[in-house]
Amino acid sequence: MNWSDLLAAVALYFVLEGVMPFLNPQWLKRMMTALAASPDWYLRAWGLISMSIGVGLLYFVRS
Numbered sequence: 886m887n888w889s890d891l892l893a894a895v896a897l898y899f900v901l902e903g904v905m906p907f908l909n910p911q912w913l914k915r916m917m918t919a920l921a922a923s924p925d926w927y928l929r930a931w932g933l934i935s936m937s938i939g940v941g942l943l944y945f946v947r948s
Contacts, residue, residue: 905913920928
């Protein structure tokens with residue numbers, strides 16, 4: 886892995902993170918409020934699922 890790959894991944898992350906606030910900020914505010922009211926186990930479960938998908942996709946792409 887070289888630094889350009891890492892910087893490209895970080896740049897893509899910022900682009901994807903900015904799509905929803907740009908397209909529909911009111912929906913994002915409602916979603917953040919709902920997430921803040923969610924129990925910790927729910928957020929942890931979705932975090933684990935998200936990380937697992939990311940690791941699996943990275944393994945698939947890099948192999």
